[in-house]
Structure formats: structure tokens, C-alpha cells
Amino acid sequence: MHIAIIGAGQAGAALAARLRALGHTGPVTLIGAETTAPYQRPPLSKGYLLGEMPLDRLLLRAPDFWAAQDIRLLTGAEVTALDTTAQTLTHGDKVVHWDQVALTTGARVRRLPAAMGGDLPGVHYVRSLSDVDGMAPEFVAGRRVLIVGGGYIGLEAAAVAAKKGLKVTLIEAAPRILQRVAAPETADWFRALHMNHGVELLEGTSLSRLTGQGRVTGADLTDGGHIACDFAIIGVGILPDTALAEASGLALDNGIACDDQGRTSAPGVWAAGDCASFPHGGGRLRLESVPNAIDMAERVAENMLGAGTSYVPKPWFWSDQYDVKLQIAGLNTGYDRVVVRDGGAARSHWYYAGDRLLAVDAMNDARAFMIGRRLIEAGRSADPALVADPSADLKSLMG
Structure with missing residues (x-):
């Protein structure tokens, strides 16, 4: 039985490894669009950006693990089509048959529209290794960085920039930072922490557009104000990456809709991680976290091999700042x-x-x-x- 896994992030890597640990001896193919072997994402905006964690420590497994486990790892391979009837997937000019397939496509960043300057050179997003490698040279002491978004990604980037001696301004459209994810008490504590490190926090402040000719040089605010900057980091959230699932006709509901075992609406097709939602508490839940990606992927691996057990999440998260x-x-x-x-x-x-x-x-x-x-x-x-x-x-x- 050939099991294909589309998406070589935390969930995809965990699923592939679990299949082998459970004794599956059939072919396993792990397909990732990025050119790097599976790696951790959380340290990208923390230790890696600070220069405290080298690339080899980011990797989820030693380079020889995949071959030793007889897992075919394809990097730099974007799956452009998934046919759930013919049981095939397409990447490049290759069509691959599968017996079961798991979608572990993760999430993509929310980007600012081009009309708001979201594509200007010097505007950066935090999601992939290439994103962070691209912004790292910008972190020079004394430069001015504008961070848009007061969630955990924005605050982590602000902490790194402040530690590196940059002049940091963070704007948040909501009345306070961490509005969506934490209580006012937690927001107050982190606000004080950042202000004590010299970060300028502007809450209840909305971006009109980023400005600059050929490169970002500032931002116009909806209240008529203007902030000058040398570069900008946008951290306004992520969205489940469901483009392939949608094109394949799979049911969507705040991500790829799964049952309590990780099955999607098509036979033989499963999903796990940031891209997947599942029944929880009388509704549906989608979690954006490393623990969920690992735990759900391992449960899906078990169920692909016939375990028939429900996934019960045990949510926990973390953030490092200063x-x-x-x-x-x-x-x-x-x-x-x-x-x-x-x-x-x-x-x-x-x-x-x-x-x-x-x-x-x-x-x-x-x-x-x-x-x-x-x-x-x-x-x-x-x-x-x-x-x-x-x-x-x-x-x-x-x-």
C-alpha cells in the first residue's frame, strides 16, 4: 500500500515517521514544496532570526533519517493536482498513484494587498525559512522597523529586533495587542515587557498603506499619521492552506473538514495539522500549533493503518520573547x-x-x-x- 503525504512540515514529517514506527512496510512518499528537508517553524521568528540556532538544529530529523527509514522525501516539489477518483497526484510532469493520501499542507500567511504596498521590496512576512533568510540582513542596529500586527508572531519579531538594537514600532488595529488570543491581563503584562525594552506600541492604530518608491520607506495610517521605516514585517495571521483540497473537491469548514479520525470527505484521503479542522465540543476546531500538528498526524497515521481511534486534542502553545x-x-x-x-x-x-x-x-x-x-x-x-x-x-x- 503506497501512502503519499502532501506537505513536508511538522505534521507531514510526524505522520511519515509514525507510519514506519507502526510497522508499515509499503512505500511512503513525503512531498514538500520547499527545497529544505522538514524543519521546525517556531524558532524561525526566535532563535534562528537571532542567529542563536543554526540551520542544522532547525531540521526535524538528521539528514540520513529519511533514507534509513525508506521514506521517499521529495523537496522542491509542488503538488498541483489531486485526483481523488483516479487516486493520483501530480507534481511537475509526474503523475503518482497512491492508495491512501494525507494532506498536511499547513498554513499560509495573510498578505497585505498590493494596493496597500504589501509587495514592496523591504516588506517581509514570517512563515518559511526563505522568508526569514530574506529578512535577516535587514536587522542592523539603529535601523527602523515597522511591525504590523500585535499577535505572537509580531511580538516575537519585535523582541528580536529590539534585542538587536533596532528602533521598533509595532502597530495593532485592535484596541490592544493579543486581542484575539489572550486576556487583558496577559496583554498588559507583555505590553509593559516590550515598552521596557524600548518598543513603541501603537494600539488601536490601523494601517492605510505602506509607502515608498521602489522600496518601503514608511506607512500611512488611517488616522492621518505617518511612520517612517527602513523595512516592515507583516504579522497579521495565517490561513489554512486549502487550495489543493478545494480544487480536489474536498469539503472545507475552517480548513479541510475531517471526521474525528482525520478522514476527509473523499475515501482514502486524510488531513492533519494546521490545515485540518475536526469535531470538538459540539462544533469544529482547528488548531495552529506544533503539538497539535504532531499529535493529530500520529493519530492519522494509526488510523490509516486501521486503528479506528478518535483524535482528542490536548492544546498547548508557547512563545519566547526576550x-x-x-x-x-x-x-x-x-x-x-x-x-x-x-x-x-x-x-x-x-x-x-x-x-x-x-x-x-x-x-x-x-x-x-x-x-x-x-x-x-x-x-x-x-x-x-x-x-x-x-x-x-x-x-x-x-x-
Whole structure:
């Protein structure tokens, strides 16, 4: 049985490796559009951009792993067609037959329209290795960088730029940074962190267009203001990469629609990772995270070989900014209050819906993250009074 995997990112690499670990001996082909072997994306906007992590440490597997596992890795190969009836895929001038196929196409960045200057030289996006390699020479102390978007990608880029001695201005159209993903308490904490490192944060500030003749030199704002810059980084989110799935006639619903085992609407076709949505809590959920990409891909690999088990997500995320490691457990959707645990250098924010613990944001507090994560995954809560008392032993929350 030939299993083809389209998309050689974190999910695709995990799926291929899991198939071999489970004992699948048939052909496995892993196809990636990028010319580099599968690599980690999160460090791109952190350690790699800072120059603290070389390329060989970015790679998910040693260079000889793929051949040793008899996994055919095709890089620089874009799949342009997927025929779910004939069970074929096309890349370049080659047509490949498959018995089962998994789409692990990940996500693509939201780009600014050309009419807003989104294609000007000196305007950068953070998604791929080539994106970051292209912007790295811009990071010269004393230069001015404009960052558009106050989510985690924008804040991570701001931290790198500030550490490298650049003059950083970040604009966020929403009333505050991290509006979509975190509570005001977490946003306030990170706002102060960035301002203490000299970053100018302009919240509630919308971009009209980037300006420049031949290269970006500034930005016009919707309030009539103007910001001069030497280059710009756009971090306004990502979208599931569903173009191939849509062209193939697969059902879409906030990504490629899967059942609880990772099957799409076409027989023999599966999906996993950032591009895939799945049933969760009476609705559908799509998670953009490395842990989800790995866990879902491994479950799909098992199900491709007949396991027939449901994927149950255990969401967690992280972000590195300056000397702060933010670790997030759970999903805060629907919270109605936040309990703050202030331990000085270590701090955590606990999200509740009524008495039910939903999520934890832990800043330099690995202990709070681990205990919060265990509670959430076990479907248990924690006494808010104990959470708020920094002298209380976190272990006591486990009951």
C-alpha cells in the first residue's frame, strides 16, 4: 500500500515517521514544496532570526533519517493536482498513484494587498525559512522597523529586533495587542515587557498603506499619521492552506473538514495539522500549533493503518520573547474571569468559566503550566483562592 503525504512540515514529517514506527512496510512518499528537508517553524521568528540556532538544529530529523527509514522525501516539489477518483497526484510532469493520501499542507500567511504596498521590496512576512533568510540582513542596529500586527508572531519579531538594537514600532488595529488570543491581563503584562525594552506600541492604530518608491520607506495610517521605516514585517495571521483540497473537491469548514479520525470527505484521503479542522465540543476546531500538528498526524497515521481511534486534542502553545517563556495550556474560549498568580519573576493567569478551569498563561512559570495542563487534560479545576495565593503550594491544586 503506497501512502503519499502532501506537505513536508511538522505534521507531514510526524505522520511519515509514525507510519514506519507502526510497522508499515509499503512505500511512503513525503512531498514538500520547499527545497529544505522538514524543519521546525517556531524558532524561525526566535532563535534562528537571532542567529542563536543554526540551520542544522532547525531540521526535524538528521539528514540520513529519511533514507534509513525508506521514506521517499521529495523537496522542491509542488503538488498541483489531486485526483481523488483516479487516486493520483501530480507534481511537475509526474503523475503518482497512491492508495491512501494525507494532506498536511499547513498554513499560509495573510498578505497585505498590493494596493496597500504589501509587495514592496523591504516588506517581509514570517512563515518559511526563505522568508526569514530574506529578512535577516535587514536587522542592523539603529535601523527602523515597522511591525504590523500585535499577535505572537509580531511580538516575537519585535523582541528580536529590539534585542538587536533596532528602533521598533509595532502597530495593532485592535484596541490592544493579543486581542484575539489572550486576556487583558496577559496583554498588559507583555505590553509593559516590550515598552521596557524600548518598543513603541501603537494600539488601536490601523494601517492605510505602506509607502515608498521602489522600496518601503514608511506607512500611512488611517488616522492621518505617518511612520517612517527602513523595512516592515507583516504579522497579521495565517490561513489554512486549502487550495489543493478545494480544487480536489474536498469539503472545507475552517480548513479541510475531517471526521474525528482525520478522514476527509473523499475515501482514502486524510488531513492533519494546521490545515485540518475536526469535531470538538459540539462544533469544529482547528488548531495552529506544533503539538497539535504532531499529535493529530500520529493519530492519522494509526488510523490509516486501521486503528479506528478518535483524535482528542490536548492544546498547548508557547512563545519566547526576550528572556520570557510564555507557555499556554488549554483554550480560553468562553472564559468569564481571570485569576492572577503573581510570584514575582514567575507569573500565571488562570482562565475560568464559572468554576471550570479552561486555560493557563504561564510566564516563566513552568510549574504553573505543567500543573494547569494536567488539571485541564484531566477535566479538573483548581480552587481560585489557592491559585491566587502565591504562598500556596501549586501541588496542592492537584488534590
